[in-house]
Amino acid sequence: MRAISPVGLLLDVDGPVASTETRTVPEAMLAALLRLAERRVPIGFNTGRSAEFLLRQLIEPLRAAGLPDAAPFYGVCEKAAVWFPFSDVPRGSVPTLTVDAIASASDAPSWLRVDESMAITAEVREAIWTLNRERAGDPEDGGLQFIDRTKLAMVSLEKTVGADQGAFLAVRDDVVEGVRALLAERGLADRITVDPTVISVDVEDRRSGKDLGVLRCRALMAEAGVEQPARWFTAGDSRTDYAMADRLHEDGARVDHVDVRPSDGVPATAYPVLTAADLAAHGHGRPDDVHERVGLSLLEYAETLLDATA
Numbered sequence: 001m002r003a004i005s006p007v008g009l010l011l012d013v014d015g016p017v018a019s020t021e022t023r024t025v026p027e028a029m030l031a032a033l034l035r036l037a038e039r040r041v042p043i044g045f046n047t048g049r050s051a052e053f054l055l056r057q058l059i060e061p062l063r064a065a066g067l068p069d070a071a072p073f074y075g076v077c078e079k080a081a082v083w084f085p086f087s088d089v090p091r092g093s094v095p096t097l098t099v100d101a102i103a104s105a106s107d108a109p110s111w112l113r114v115d116e117s118m119a120i121t122a123e124v125r126e127a128i129w130t131l132n133r134e135r136a137g138d139p140e141d142g143g144l145q146f147i148d149r150t151k152l153a154m155v156s157l158e159k160t161v162g163a164d165q166g167a168f169l170a171v172r173d174d175v176v177e178g179v180r181a182l183l184a185e186r187g188l189a190d191r192i193t194v195d196p197t198v199i200s201v202d203v204e205d206r207r208s209g210k211d212l213g214v215l216r217c218r219a220l221m222a223e224a225g226v227e228q229p230a231r232w233f234t235a236g237d238s239r240t241d242y243a244m245a246d247r248l249h250e251d252g253a254r255v256d257h258v259d260v261r262p263s264d265g266v267p268a269t270a271y272p273v274l275t276a277a278d279l280a281a282h283g284h285g286r287p288d289d290v291h292e293r294v295g296l297s298l299l300e301y302a303e304t305l306l307d308a309t310a
């Protein structure tokens with residue numbers, strides 16, 4: 001067993017780590033993650049996005065910058081249906097992870113864990129794609145909503161960049177209704193849920209979520225013999241991200257949640273919630289920062305806590 005880290009992090013990706021505008025991870029964020037990796041701080045990246053997204057936007061740039069092979073970093077993707085330790089990702093170029101290459105969970109490369117009981121079958125996926133093409137139009141030709149082929153377990157439909165929001169929302173709701181009917185016809189309505197957002201539609205197993213992501217991450221740590229940290233920080237830009245801190249708190253862990261975009265209001269919680277203003281009071285960032293700028297302030301704050309316990 002390795003020594004207990006004073007701090008561990010569980011981070012939503014879009015928002016606190018990757019820019020919601022460019023979808024990329026800023027250089028300063030990569031550098032801070034690298035410093036924490038060198039100090040063996042366990043970090044779980046808990047996202048609704050695909051393993052392909054994490055691989056290209058985070059893991060490849062981190063490795064190019066010198067991420068140690070033994071870094072205790074973990075990817076939890078597709079709302080916890082897909083997960084893996086970074087150290088298991090093969091060195092060198094990794095082929096694109098799409099449903100075209102990985103048609104079912106049993107075809108996934110051995111380093112990538114896919115919960116087959118949560119995966120949507122190829123038949124249902126095809127039916128949803130066909131319905132989307134009929135109702136949202138051909139994505140190649142002005143369609144309002146395209147399919148994300150990198151999702152291996154869930155089915156995600158996304159707003160075409162530049163599409164009119166009003167037109168998109170009408171089409172989105174029409175597709176959602178169709179998908180719900182399609183699931184009901186197959187007797188899947190109890191197992192699979194449809195989650196519309198302002199830019200997408202996610203079709204996923206009901207167990208999906210950030211709380212399950214916490215369990216996946218902690219299980220990977222236990223498997224690798226990495227001790228649970230003395231104190232967790234979770235971070236996100238959505239209400240659903242609080243589920244990470246809820247889970248840890250219920251499990252008896254010490255946790256603070258960092259809300260990087262608290263404009264929806266901060267709910268009452270049984271654990272402390274920090275915002276940009278609190279991190280600025282500790283000397284990191286500005287009180288009016290949002291998203292990845294607050295994520296960076298959190299990483300810098302975590303470094304000072306390591307220094308204090310060193």
Ligand SMILES: [Mg+2]
Binds near residue numbers: 012014015237238
């Ligand atoms: Mg987010």
